[in-house]
Amino acid sequence: MGDSKSDGGSPIHRDLPVAIHSQISDGFRARIASGEWPAHYRLKSEPDLAAELGVSRGTLRRALTTLIDEGLLRQVRGRGTFVTSTMIEPAIAQKLSTLSEDFSSQGIETTTRVISCELIDPPRPVAALLEVPAGGSVMKLVRLRSTEQGPVAFLFNYVRTDFAPGIEDVDFASTSLFGTLEGRYGLRISSARRTFSAQAAEGEVAAQLDIPEGAPVQYLEQVTYLANGRPIEYSDVWIHSGRLRVTSMLSRR
Amino acid sequence: MGDSKSDGGSPIHRDLPVAIHSQISDGFRARIASGEWPAHYRLKSEPDLAAELGVSRGTLRRALTTLIDEGLLRQVRGRGTFVTSTMIEPAIAQKLSTLSEDFSSQGIETTTRVISCELIDPPRPVAALLEVPAGGSVMKLVRLRSTEQGPVAFLFNYVRTDFAPGIEDVDFASTSLFGTLEGRYGLRISSARRTFSAQAAEGEVAAQLDIPEGAPVQYLEQVTYLANGRPIEYSDVWIHSGRLRVTSMLSRR
Numbered sequence: 001m002g003d004s005k006s007d008g009g010s011p012i013h014r015d016l017p018v019a020i021h022s023q024i025s026d027g028f029r030a031r032i033a034s035g036e037w038p039a040h041y042r043l044k045s046e047p048d049l050a051a052e053l054g055v056s057r058g059t060l061r062r063a064l065t066t067l068i069d070e071g072l073l074r075q076v077r078g079r080g081t082f083v084t085s086t087m088i089e090p091a092i093a094q095k096l097s098t099l100s101e102d103f104s105s106q107g108i109e110t111t112t113r114v115i116s117c118e119l120i121d122p123p124r125p126v127a128a129l130l131e132v133p134a135g136g137s138v139m140k141l142v143r144l145r146s147t148e149q150g151p152v153a154f155l156f157n158y159v160r161t162d163f164a165p166g167i168e169d170v171d172f173a174s175t176s177l178f179g180t181l182e183g184r185y186g187l188r189i190s191s192a193r194r195t196f197s198a199q200a201a202e203g204e205v206a207a208q209l210d211i212p213e214g215a216p217v218q219y220l221e222q223v224t225y226l227a228n229g230r231p232i233e234y235s236d237v238w239i240h241s242g243r244l245r246v247t248s249m250l251s252r253r
Numbered sequence: 254m255g256d257s258k259s260d261g262g263s264p265i266h267r268d269l270p271v272a273i274h275s276q277i278s279d280g281f282r283a284r285i286a287s288g289e290w291p292a293h294y295r296l297k298s299e300p301d302l303a304a305e306l307g308v309s310r311g312t313l314r315r316a317l318t319t320l321i322d323e324g325l326l327r328q329v330r331g332r333g334t335f336v337t338s339t340m341i342e343p344a345i346a347q348k349l350s351t352l353s354e355d356f357s358s359q360g361i362e363t364t365t366r367v368i369s370c371e372l373i374d375p376p377r378p379v380a381a382l383l384e385v386p387a388g389g390s391v392m393k394l395v396r397l398r399s400t401e402q403g404p405v406a407f408l409f410n411y412v413r414t415d416f417a418p419g420i421e422d423v424d425f426a427s428t429s430l431f432g433t434l435e436g437r438y439g440l441r442i443s444s445a446r447r448t449f450s451a452q453a454a455e456g457e458v459a460a461q462l463d464i465p466e467g468a469p470v471q472y473l474e475q476v477t478y479l480a481n482g483r484p485i486e487y488s489d490v491w492i493h494s495g496r497l498r499v500t501s502m503l504s505r506r
Contacts, residue, residue: 035377035378036377036378036381036452037378037381038378038381038382040382040446040476041378041381041382042384079482095387124288124289125288125289125291125294126288126292128289128290128294128295129291129294146267174299176325188506191504192502193293193437193500193502194499194500194501195498195499195500195501196449196471196500196501197470197471197494197496197498197499198451198452198469198470198472198492198494199451199469200468200469214467215453216451216452216453216470217451217469218449218450218451219470221453223293229332239451241450241451241452245448245449245450246448246449246450247446247448247449248446248447248448248449248501249444249445249446251443251444
């Protein structure tokens with residue numbers, strides 16, 4: 001107990017007028033705040049921690065419950081107790097889910113602002129990747145997604161309208177794009193290629209994400225394909241790296 | 254033929270002293286160079302392209318073969334002919350492969366320079382994530398990977414030595430880290446959490462990757478676990494986004 005890397009935090013003072021479970025939760029909270037216990041850190045098992053601190057498991061549990069209620073720790077059945085990440089960590093590099101799907105499955109509340117939604121003659125590289133013939137138009141949808149912390153993602157989506165006529169009239173402030181394509185138009189979204197790189201924020205990207213010009217921003221480019229092999233959607237997405245980290249849980253085999 | 258978005262490129266001139274297949278390959282090459290046909294663009298089918306250009310399939314094939322030999326196009330059996338990406342696009346967001354494994358499976362030649370390899374008292378967040386007890390040491394391995402274009406990735410790996418005693422004596426200029434852990438030490442690497450974000454390059458990162466201070470760099474943080482659930486390795490990796498893009502091919506279901 002009390003050595004530089006024990007899990008126990010500061011020693012317990014039984015003569016202080018502060019409940020022991022509060023001393024424990026205060027110590028753990030300080031370690032999380034200092035970064036000594038980083039996001040995803042797994043605490044020692046409850047019996048080991050209780051023994052190390054010289055307290056009962058009931059006292060330890062009370063301290064853990066306090067921190068779980070505060071959102072600093074979370075327990076995963078069969079795996080243990082972990083430090084919660086303060087970052088939104090969507091698994092969009094690993095699964096073909098959308099940011100909005102990932103947010104709602106994690107219980108994160110987001111708001112979406114539709115900045116523009118119109119039919120356009122697509123830029124030529126986009127027309128090529130979407131296999132849009134000469135004179136074809138696509139819907140260009142520009143949105144900003146925010147959490148209570150502020151803007152997290154600025155999205156440009158280009159969608160073929162031959163497979164989804166009238167889609168430009170949908171209110172995308174309250175409806176998801178993939179949901180509309182799959183639900184309303186009955187399209188079978190099958191696969192996508194996503195690439196990730198770092199860019200310097202410029203112009204509208206910096207302004208919308210509320211970061212300085214030139215600051216690093218996570219850029220994601222995507223082409224989405226239907227089950228019949230035809231491309232349906234191309235997107236450019238800029239992500240605020242200070243608020244959202246793309247995460248993959250990967251298996252070796 | 255000749256309209257602004259046909260796949261045919263410039264019209265064929267049968268009266269020019271340039272072979273028709275060369276006119277076709279020149280036209281396609283110009284579209285690739287201009288970005289009008291971006292990386293991963295799928296060309297129309299050979300029968301459609303030949304009909305549009307008004308040439309035989311044999312002539313078209315000869316033009317395609319020229320561009321395939323130049324590395325500008327590639328054919329994927331059953332899927333078609335695609336514009337090659339000039340970027341290295343490892344699937345490290347999708348698979349728990351390492352950069353070196355991904356490079357060698359794609360036939361990309363890389364060199365590795367070991368900048369340092371030593372036993373250290375780990376930084377506390379690293380010790381916590383690796384579950385290294387007080388006083389434990391880890392191997393810190395610092396490497397720079399380059400292709401013929403220049404540096405592409407600067408890597409810090411922290412490896413638990415209790416599972417791999419003596420690993421600090423391995424020559425990592427010629428040996429892969431995962432290969433050593435799995436082959437020499439018989440460890441079963443099972444899973445990893447990888448997070449991706451954009452950072453501004455600073456100090457040693459900027460210097461090693463040969464990019465200006467403050468320029469955007471793709472940052473990857475990873476914790477790797479063995480089949481027994483114990484963490485074995487933590488890494489920080491900084492990727493030159495101008496030379497390498499992290500790519501995922503994802504399925505919806």
